[in-house]
Amino acid sequence: MKAARKAFGVPLPASWFTPRAALPALVLVILGLVPVYAAATGDPFALTLFGRIEILSIAAVSLNLIMGYGGMASFGHAAYLGIGGYAVGILWKEGIASGFVQWPAAIAVSALFALVVGALSLRTRGVYFIMITLAFAQMVYYVAQGLDRYGGDDGMTIGGRSSFAGIVNLNNATQLYYLCFALLLASLFLVWRLVNSRFGLIIQGARSNERRLRAIGISPFRYKLVCFVIAGGLCGLSGALLANHTNFISPAMMYWTRSGDLMVMVILGGLGSLFGPLLGTVTYLLLEEALSRVTEYPGLFIGPALLLVAIFMHGGIEGLFGARRRD
Amino acid sequence: MTEPLLQVDGLTKRFGGVVAADAIALDIAAGECHAVIGPNGAGKTTLIGLLAGEIAPERGSIRFDGRDVTAVAVHRRSQLGLARSFQITSLFADFTALDNVALAVQARSGHSFQFWQDARRQAALREPALQALDAVGLAARADARVDRLSHGEQRQLEIAVALAGKPRLLLLDEPMAGLGADESARMVAMLRRLKGDVTMLLIEHDMETVFALADRITVLVYGRVIASGDPLAVRADAAVREAYLGEQDARHV
Ligand SMILES: Nc1ncnc2c1ncn2[C@@H]1O[C@H](COP(=O)(O)OP(=O)(O)O)[C@@H](O)[C@H]1O
Ligand SMILES: [Mg+2]
Numbered sequence: 001m002k003a004a005r006k007a008f009g010v011p012l013p014a015s016w017f018t019p020r021a022a023l024p025a026l027v028l029v030i031l032g033l034v035p036v037y038a039a040a041t042g043d044p045f046a047l048t049l050f051g052r053i054e055i056l057s058i059a060a061v062s063l064n065l066i067m068g069y070g071g072m073a074s075f076g077h078a079a080y081l082g083i084g085g086y087a088v089g090i091l092w093k094e095g096i097a098s099g100f101v102q103w104p105a106a107i108a109v110s111a112l113f114a115l116v117v118g119a120l121s122l123r124t125r126g127v128y129f130i131m132i133t134l135a136f137a138q139m140v141y142y143v144a145q146g147l148d149r150y151g152g153d154d155g156m157t158i159g160g161r162s163s164f165a166g167i168v169n170l171n172n173a174t175q176l177y178y179l180c181f182a183l184l185l186a187s188l189f190l191v192w193r194l195v196n197s198r199f200g201l202i203i204q205g206a207r208s209n210e211r212r213l214r215a216i217g218i219s220p221f222r223y224k225l226v227c228f229v230i231a232g233g234l235c236g237l238s239g240a241l242l243a244n245h246t247n248f249i250s251p252a253m254m255y256w257t258r259s260g261d262l263m264v265m266v267i268l269g270g271l272g273s274l275f276g277p278l279l280g281t282v283t284y285l286l287l288e289e290a291l292s293r294v295t296e297y298p299g300l301f302i303g304p305a306l307l308l309v310a311i312f313m314h315g316g317i318e319g320l321f322g323a324r325r326r327d
Numbered sequence: 328m329t330e331p332l333l334q335v336d337g338l339t340k341r342f343g344g345v346v347a348a349d350a351i352a353l354d355i356a357a358g359e360c361h362a363v364i365g366p367n368g369a370g371k372t373t374l375i376g377l378l379a380g381e382i383a384p385e386r387g388s389i390r391f392d393g394r395d396v397t398a399v400a401v402h403r404r405s406q407l408g409l410a411r412s413f414q415i416t417s418l419f420a421d422f423t424a425l426d427n428v429a430l431a432v433q434a435r436s437g438h439s440f441q442f443w444q445d446a447r448r449q450a451a452l453r454e455p456a457l458q459a460l461d462a463v464g465l466a467a468r469a470d471a472r473v474d475r476l477s478h479g480e481q482r483q484l485e486i487a488v489a490l491a492g493k494p495r496l497l498l499l500d501e502p503m504a505g506l507g508a509d510e511s512a513r514m515v516a517m518l519r520r521l522k523g524d525v526t527m528l529l530i531e532h533d534m535e536t537v538f539a540l541a542d543r544i545t546v547l548v549y550g551r552v553i554a555s556g557d558p559l560a561v562r563a564d565a566a567v568r569e570a571y572l573g574e575q576d577a578r579h580v
Contacts, residue, residue, distance in 0.1 A: 198441040198449075201430055208419040215379065215417070216492060217405035217434040226440075 020318070024275035027282055031181060035174045047173050048245075053285050054180040055241045060265045060277030061187045062234035067263070068272035069195050070227050071207030072122070075130045076137025077262045079117075080110045080232050082144060082254030084239020089158050089249040090150055099162030099170070103240050110236020111229050113140070118228035122221060137259055144251040155250020162244055170244055180241055184278070187234055192274055194230070203227050207272075264302075268309055270316030279317045330393060332357040332496055332526050338377055338387035340370075340550075347373040349550035350387065355496065360518075360527045362537045365547035371530045372414055374547070375500045378528070379411045380404045392495060406435070408495030412485040414504055414530075418473045424484050425469040429456035431491035459491040460484075463517055479510035486517070490525070497527045503536065515540065538562070546570075 034050045059081055066072040087106035096102065113136075121132040145153045161170035170176045194200045205213045206220035213220055243249050252258070261284070269280025284302070291298035313319060331354040340348040347370040355361045363371055376382035378389060380401040388397045396404055419427050429452045433439060436451070446452060460466045463483040468476060476484065482502060489497055502518070503511045515536055521527070522540065531537050537544060538558045545555040546567050554564045561567055 193443050193445075196445045196447065197443055198433055198439045198446040198452075200442075201426065201433065201446050202439050205419055205422070205430055208421055209417060211381075212417050212419060212488075213430075213434075214381075214401040215405060215411055215413075216431040216488065217402050218439065219400065219402040223439065 023317075024278060027275075027278060028185070031184075035177055039174070044173060047177050049285070049289060051173075051177045051180055051245055052242075053282055054177075054184045055238055055245055056262070056265070056285065057278045057281040058180075058184050058187045058238040058241070059235050059262055060269070060281045061184075061191055062231045062238065063262050064266045064269075064272065064277040065191050065194065065234070066228055066231045067266055068270075068276065069191075069200065069207065070203045070224060072224060072228065073130055073263070074133040074228075074231075074259075075256070075263065076117070076133035076135075076259050077231075077235060078254040078256070078258035079137035079140045080114065080235035081239040081242060081258065082140060082249075082251070083110045083113055084236035084241075085243035085249040085253050086144060086147075086150065086239075087236070088162060088240045088243040089156055092158050092160060092162075093150060093156070097160055097163045099164045102162045103237065106236045106240035107233045108236075110239065111233035114229045114232025115225070118225045118232075122224050122228065134256060134259070137254060138256060141251050141254050141256075144254065151250065153251060155248060155252065158243060158247045158249065161247070162240070176244060180245070183237065183241065187237075188274060188278070190234070195274070199223065199226070204272075264306055268306065268316055270318030273315070273318040276316055276318040283317060329357075331355055332359075332392060333378070333528070334388075334390040335378070336388050336390075338374075338389065339385050340373055340377060340382060341385060342373075346370075346550045348377060348384065348387075351547075351550070351552055353545055353552065353555070355526060355528060357495075357526055358523060359542045360522050360529060360540055362529045362531055362541035362544045363547055364531065364534075364537055364544060369547040370550040371547055372500055373550070375411060375414075375498050375528075375530065378498055379409060405492065406437075408492075409498065410489040410492050410494030410496070411498040412489050412500060412502055414500035416478075416481045416485055418481060418484060418488065420474045421472065423470050423472055424460060424465055424476065424480075424487075425453070425456055427473060427484060428459050428487050428491045429453055431488045432456050432459075435492040456491055459487040462490060462521075463487040464513065479506050482506060482510070482514065483517075486514075490521075495526060497521075497525050499527060499529045501530050501532060503531060503533065511536075 031050060031054060034046050038044055038047045059077065063074065063077045066074055084106035087109050088102045091102045091105060117133060117136045121129050124132060150156050164170070168175050168179055170179065195204065202218055202220065202223045206224055210220055239253070242253065265280040265284045266277050267280070268284055269278065270276030287302060288298050291301050295301070309316060333353070333355040335351055335353040338348050338351040351374060363374060365371055373382060377384050380399060384397065388395060390396065391407060391409060396407065419430065432452050432455045433446065457466060457469060460469055463486050465480060465483050465487060468480055473481060473484065486502060503514055506514060518529070518540055529540065541558055543556060544558055544561040546553050546561060548570045553570055554561050554567045
């Protein structure tokens with residue numbers, strides 16, 4: 001049987017429990033148990049911190065899809081967080097509280113924005129690509145600053161969380177937390193399917209060698225654009241979650257340093273590995289949290305730490321645990 | 328007589344002051360193995376680039392399989408059946424050998440907007456890919472990452488990737504470049520097996536190889552065709568002896 005499958009060129013399923021899978025599995029189990037801990041200690045802070053970690057993990061998973069797998073180093077990814085958040089906030093302000101409207105709107109508008117940015121940026125490469133994506137994000141940032149009805153520069157408190165007709169109650173912190181957890185798992189599953197599909201192999205081929213891709217008959221632009229749009233939509237969802245998590249939107253959500261943070265999380269965890277963004281986000285936000293208790297300038301320590309990762313740890317945290325197999 | 332598979336006429340390309348292709352005319356019949364020889368810098372790689380569509384000509388036309396492809400993009404030409412190998416290996420270095428070939432099969436199949444099924448479990452992609460690897464003698468290395476393959480294996484993989492698309496015309500840019508004697512001999516044996524099944528334009532330095540494989544030979548010097556015909560005629564051609572063979576013989580013997 002093994003021989004037969006080998007002969008057909010079908011890869012044998014890799015053993016599930018490798019050291020490489022152990023760390024992400026452990027992190028996911030811990031994330032799943034946080035509400036239990038919070039209930040036992042009566043301390044809601046853990047729910048807030050780890051909820052935020054889950055939400056930004058989704059954003060990092062989305063960025064990893066384009067940057068890690070597709071080689072598209074978008075330096076404006078926080079724009080989608082902001083757009084998703086503002087979609088929720090603006091609709092709430094205009095009297096539409098239903099999550100069934102707010103969330104699809106957050107995803108759709110983010111995806112549309114990604115379509116525009118991608119269409120204009122994906123034919124450029126390197127520094128130009130980075131600059132164009134950054135410029136678009138800053139543009140949205142300034143537009144948000146100008147939205148006086150929605151808080152302008154100061155941002156706006158959202159008076160109520162998205163309502164889901166009694167199916168889930170987001171005013172219950174535990175339910176909100178588990179919804180974020182489920183959506184994080186779903187986004188990991190989505191990216192796992194995507195990157196191993198025909199589409200995903202084209203995307204990775206484009207990262208690896210565009211000239212070769214053309215030579216075998218594929219023009220990468222359309223594929224990269226679709227990938228960009230999917231990632232934009234996913235990050236928009238993350239923004240909708242963030243707005244619900246903090247009950248607050250402000251232009252700061254999409255300031256360029258936020259985009260930088262997201263990039264850092266992805267690189268820290270390991271570019272182009274499925275669980276890398278999760279590990280990177282957990283590490284980054286916990287480190288930031290810990291450092292912010294001892295110093296006013298956590299960035300002062302995170303920066304050099306990152307430099308070390310970039311220099312000495314190819315493959316990021318994920319890469320520390322055993323040789324990379326292609327996810 | 329039927330129309331040649333490839334018809335090149337008046338193809339011209341300059342790089343600054345260098346005329347890399349000077350009104351090149353060339354016909355390749357279906358089934359033929361056509362060698363292009365010439366000293367370094369003669370414009371052989373430029374010719375492949377022009378035919379593959381990576382370089383746009385200033386003048387001239389390329390007809391392939393009955394249609395004018397002079398202005399057709401690289402990937403479209405590939406879809407029409409023009410496959411190439413690179414003189415300097417150009418592969419998906421972080422993919423496995425099999426994934427490299429399977430992606431070429433997929434590209435040719437025309438269905439790449441599939442987002443959910445695991446492409447590595449599709450026999451329609453993996454089987455032809457394995458066959459192509461087998462044809463070049465790389466089946467045992469299917470699961471090795473390209474950057475872990477030896478130079479010789481990478482050269483073989485270049486051919487397998489080109490073959491995987493079931494091309495009508497194979498453009499091979501010095502497939503033996505940098506190979507040792509044994510590897511070279513194996514590559515030649517493989518090209519000999521392919522001969523007849525696939526129409527080939529073969530660029531090659533080594534005279535013995537060329538005379539052993541080619542049905543027809545075109546000699547390029549300073550971007551210009553100075554002779555074209557069957558191997559015996561080319562070998563006997565005075566201009567060729569003077570411009571190229573003499574120099575080559577002096578270097579190789
Ligand atoms: N992209 C380029 N830019 C400038 N000059 C080039 C370029 N490509 C090739 N040339 C020049 O064109 C001539 C032909 O080069 P090439 O086609 O690589 O020759 P060959 O493959 O026969 O060795 C050489 O003089 C080379 O320097
Ligand atoms: Mg050359």
